[in-house]
Amino acid sequence: MPSPVVLCPNTDGLSPLSLQRLMERFPNGVEASLSIAEPQLSRLAEASISLLEPLVVSMAFDGQGQLRLSFHALLRTDCMRCMKPLERRLELSPAVLLFETAQEADSAMMSDPNIDAISTQDQRGIAELVEDEIFLEIGHGLSHAECLPMVAAETSRPNPFQDLAHRLSMKKPS
Numbered sequence: 001m002p003s004p005v006v007l008c009p010n011t012d013g014l015s016p017l018s019l020q021r022l023m024e025r026f027p028n029g030v031e032a033s034l035s036i037a038e039p040q041l042s043r044l045a046e047a048s049i050s051l052l053e054p055l056v057v058s059m060a061f062d063g064q065g066q067l068r069l070s071f072h073a074l075l076r077t078d079c080m081r082c083m084k085p086l087e088r089r090l091e092l093s094p095a096v097l098l099f100e101t102a103q104e105a106d107s108a109m110m111s112d113p114n115i116d117a118i119s120t121q122d123q124r125g126i127a128e129l130v131e132d133e134i135f136l137e138i139g140h141g142l143s144h145a146e147c148l149p150m151v152a153a154e155t156s157r158p159n160p161f162q163d164l165a166h167r168l169s170m171k172k173p174s
């Protein structure tokens, strides 16, 4: 792999993400680290999730269309169960395939369900991608370890409407 370089997110095709720009700029691929400032993560703030340490993302672009990210995030949010603050460290290393158009991204995912494809058409940046991955990982929210059994008990409690929903073939809430 090529040696690390200093990236300029705005001109190197990262903010917003641009497949065309990345391929022009790094035809042989690139590996780099990017710092993401908390103001760039506005959706996390809206969900009352704060970062307890700076977020540094290692990225590797293969020169074709694959973008691998790797980062640790130390989050503070409120427990789903007791509403008291909790801290959690996430270690994520998602890989996505970039496409110019949403149509291309959709057909790539349809041909292989294991592919995570995104289009760069909608002008999103690395920070949004990082937020997406964090939201995917935490799902509906986080709980303390000691609160988890209670959350599990609540979700396994029989739901009087579940049978009806099943009979009506309604989509089960996830």
Ligand SMILES: [Zn+2]
Binding pocket: 079, 080, 081, 082, 083, 084, 143, 144, 147
């Ligand atoms: Zn709790």
